Amino acid sequence: MALNITDSLTGAIARALKDLYGVEQSPASIALQDTRRDFRGDYTLVVFPYVKQARKSPEAVAAEIGEAVKAALPEVAGYNVIKGFLNFEIADSYWLHFLAERAGQSDYGLVHPTADAAPVVVEYSSPNTNKPLHLGHIRNNLLGWSVSQLLAAAGANVKKVNLVNDRGIHICKSMLAWLRYGNGETPESTGMKGDHLVGKYYVEFDKHYKEEVKQLMESGVEEEQAKREAPLMVEAQQMLKRWEEGDKEVRALWEKMNGWVYAGFDETYDRLGVGFDKVYYESQTYLLGKELVQKGLDMGVLFRKEDGSVWCDLTGDGLDQKLLLRKDGTSVYMTQDLGTALLRHKDFGAERLIYVVGNEQDYHFKVLKLILGKLGFPWADKVYHLSYGMVELPNGKMKSREGTVVDADDLIDEMERTAEEMSREHGKNDELSPEEQKHLYHILALGALKYFILKVDPTKNMLFNPAESIDFNGNTGPFIQYTHARIRSIVRKAGSASALDTEHVALNEKERGVLKVLHSLPETIASAANAYSPAMVANYAYELAKAFNSFYQDTPILREENQQLKTMRISLCAAVASALKNTMNILGIEVPERM
């Protein structure tokens, strides 16, 4: 009985096909589906694909296979045939054994990584240090964390890394504006979070810069030229140059302001509940990749133009030529990324490299993979760009110019306030200590936010409607958290459980429904990991919570007088609570014991 029923079924069906009709079909290729609710049964085989070779009617084929499978498997209590659909009915004892032996385990559905599993490196977040995090970063961070959790739950040895873009012209803009207009402001003196303070000066730069450009244009200078020659831009460029030369003064300012930003980011990461095994800084990696370019030149897969610049010819792959070194020998983004990919591969002995980066960089990663392949790295095809869609607002895209950017910290604050209001309205948590209440509001707020974002397919653009995101009813994080809290309340009251009788208990429809959802957890995690899709896990958790609530609504548990039934139902409760906790944990969402 240890074998999974779906595996048993496909195995038995494969044998029946061979014995009855001489049809060779591997068990893995036999597609079983869940029986639709309106029909009797648990799993359905569609026999149409086999009727031709069997030379019989669909009904006859279904009946013959049904009979053979029933004879072969004691877990199959019966079957029924409707047209070409063969519905298998699974014995209650199977579900009860499943509950007692597997679903009841606290780590049910999770695959523990083996010690020798090759590490998988997931890069996510990767912020610039010139302004605070916004809603777009939130999707990135939540996805990155969750996919890491998901891959780990599927048995991978995951390393989470962050590549902070801590250098470049944008940082210099903030620095310059702070020098000019900052009057020595610090996070301490203003009480502002460091990343917000630096962001403020980035905006300040832009304001004054635009003014300069405007004035130049009014004096008859072409726009292109004005943008290039505005004094502030020239000065920012000079500052970048001084930075690259290691100018002490510039470096000191750079370190000071980046330090403010990191303190701010850490706070936001902390609130979001995300973290990293290793943080890379571009200031330390931006020179990487040059040796790779030399190697590519030696191999003949790259070429040098007359002006000295180095390129990769991708026209054979249907793409263009890609620059890798400028004529002055400096590297570009692609060059760095080639270098950091190799670094990461070496640092961790990684087999797979996963990049959680928005879909506006699809082209970049396509090229990155191709070039790594041309450079002869066998792991190039294991580079995976987890390309996620943009977050849009009800009135369109976020535009910093129009001030429609949703700030990450503000959003979390807002969610926490709402969570507190909602909770106070319900008045169920008055007996909790103030600390416990605060913690509860926090995990409810983040549960709502995370679930709202993670439940949609990562590859798709999504609409972030603030009003809906703080909804706590229906298909939301708090709905699932609430379901968990209710169950835990029952399990606490039940006390210690007695042994489950797996032979003399009859299941009702609702119980069987819950067990079937529980039963599909391992395959859900496997396919979600395969698709890099936390959304599939979110949908699963919702399905499970719904199935449970429906059961809970009209089935007595602690009030049940039949002890065997009562024990079984309590076990079912415990198993659901545990599965909800584990799946929500994959999403990075904490579930409360009470709420």
Add this chain to the structure above:
RNA sequence: GGCCCUGUAGCUCAGCUGGAUAGAGCGAGAGUCUUCUAAACUCUAGGUCCUGCGUUCGAGUCGCAGCAGGGUCACCA
């Protein structure tokens, strides 16, 4: 213009490798708390699955064409 992605209920989204009468939530309407947490449950209304052609016993799902929206085609990252 080339390439890529998306198009399912009023709104936001599910629909896995093609399979029975396309599903949820929100919103609208109607019920269910002296009983294990009603942040819940139950029911009703709501659909040319963008359009057309094709492949197939069978298409929301696959192919082609078109329409609409988005992204991208930097010596930026």
